Amino acid sequence: MTVGAAPNCAVTLTSTPASPSAGQPVTVTATVTCGGAPVAGASVLFSTIGGPLGIGITNASGQASVTTSTLPAGANVVTATVTSANTTCTCTGVTGTGTVTVGGANGFTAQPACYRLNVPPLPWAFAQATFSASGATPGAVVTFHLGGPSGPVVCTAIANASGNASCTATLNVGQVLFGTYTATTPAASGGTLSSSSTLAICLT
Helix, strand or coil: CCCCCCCCEEEEEEEECCCCECCCCEEEEEEEEECCEECCCCEEEEEECCEEEEEEECCCCCEEEEEECCCCEEEEEEEEEEEECCCCCCCCCCEEEEEEEEECCCCCEECCEEEEEEEEEECCEEEEEEEEEECCCCCCEEEEEECCCCCCEEEEEECCCCCCEEEEEEECCCHHHCCEEEEEEECCCCCEEEEEEEEEECCC
C-alpha cells in the first residue's frame, strides 16, 4: 500500500490597485487552496500591524476580499489568516502575507517624532512627545494615533494656513513602547488621508 503525502493548504495575497495613494480604497484578496484546488467557504481574517482590516469568506474560486482606505502611506504588510475551513487540508491557522505600498496623497506627511522623559518619570506621565504633520488642508483637524490609524489617539491639532499641524502629548509608560505613530486628516475630496512615521526617544 502506498500512502500519498497530505495536500498542503496555501494562502496567497494580491491587492488592487497595485499602487494606491493614501486615502484611496484598496481591495486585498486572499486565495486559499488545498493541494492547488480552491477552498470555498473558508473564513479569512485580514490584518496589519495596526489592527484588523476585516473578515472575508472565500468564494468558489477560493478567494476572499476586504476593501479599506485606512492604510497609511508607506509599505504595509497585510496578513491573511484562515480562521475556519471545511477541507481535507489543515487550513485553520494558515497565513499568507503581502505588502501594499501606499503612496502619499496631496503631500500629507507625518514627521518623525521623539519623546523626552519627565522628571520624575511617573508611570502615568512618563514622557512628553511632540507630533507633527505637513500637507493637510488648512483648517482641517489632524489626529495623531499611536501605531496605526486605528490606534489610540494621543492628541489633535488644527492645520495652519500652510497645512502644518503639531501637538504635544503626555505619554504613559506603556505608550512609549510604540515605535510608530500615524497622522490622519480628512481629504478635501472625501475620505481620509493618513501617513505614518517613527516615534523614539530624543537623542539631543
